Amino acid sequence: MIYRSRHLSPAPDRGAALGELVGDALDHGRRHRITGALLVADDVFVQVLEGEEDAVRSLYCRIELDPRHEAVTVLQTGMTERVFPCWSMATVSDDGGPDPTTTPAQHAVLDLMRGAARPG
DSSP: EEEEEESSGGGGGGHHHHHHOOOOOOHHHHTOOOOOOEEETTTEEEEESSHHHHHHHHHOOOOOOTTTTEEEEEEEEOOOOOOOOSSSEEESSSSSOOOOOOOOHHHHHHHHHHHHHHHO
């Protein structure tokens, strides 16, 4: 699943809030065998969640209810194989900078994420 949301932390507090959010995501992902990638561009999140369907849906429901997010929107579902099987939840660059990617499939998904993060 790929979703997009807006992060509601005020700009001065955003760094600390994002650190806490990423830490929570890593911990939850490891416990529930969810992998993926997170792109943060200003106040926009675009995230890939991969794993067992029930675990991914449950996590998505938690994100929808999380008061740190608004305008949570599913962009894509139905991926049959993990694109990021070794990434417990990598944070990727929003500007096309270097990523820890190794495959064409990963590059394609990251390009989609970057496009979804752009305003407009």
